[in-house]
Amino acid sequence: MKFLDIGEVSRRSGLKPSALRYYEEAGLITSITRHGLRRQFAPEVLMQLQLIALAKSAGFSLEEIAGMFGRDGLPALDRSALRDKADEIDRKLRELTVLRDTLRHVAACAAPSHLECPQFQRLLTTGGKSKARHRKLAFRADGL
Numbered sequence: 001m002k003f004l005d006i007g008e009v010s011r012r013s014g015l016k017p018s019a020l021r022y023y024e025e026a027g028l029i030t031s032i033t034r035h036g037l038r039r040q041f042a043p044e045v046l047m048q049l050q051l052i053a054l055a056k057s058a059g060f061s062l063e064e065i066a067g068m069f070g071r072d073g074l075p076a077l078d079r080s081a082l083r084d085k086a087d088e089i090d091r092k093l094r095e096l097t098v099l100r101d102t103l104r105h106v107a108a109c110a111a112p113s114h115l116e117c118p119q120f121q122r123l124l125t126t127g128g129k130s131k132a133r134h135r136k137l138a139f140r141a142d143g144l
Helices: 006-013 017-025 045-057 062-066 079-108 118-141
Strands: 033-035 038-041
Touching (some): 017 038, 045 062, 079 118
16 A cells, blocks of 8 residues: 655645644544654545545534544544534524625615615614524523
């Protein structure tokens, strides 16, 4: 089996060697051996790094990502956690859609003052309720 030098993994993944060493310290990836002082990785590390990047972009913490790999380095994905994260992203999309619509309206509104605009008032109320509901749920989740 041909191993990949840390420099090659860095080049092919787009990650700095320091990030690869950090991921190894965090238990996300594992080097197989060393060639001199340079870490050597199995080719499968590139797939692991792609999964790590996907999970990071979805908002998973490094600790959560570490739990997504079995001892053999292969994915051991918790489907429930994935569904929960997808639901969280859906909620965030709804919030961002309201925010986008509010900003577009503010930018295009012909009213002399936005505070005189009924649609702007409605958007503020809708956005405020959404944020208040989100804060209340987060408050309950923290047990406070």
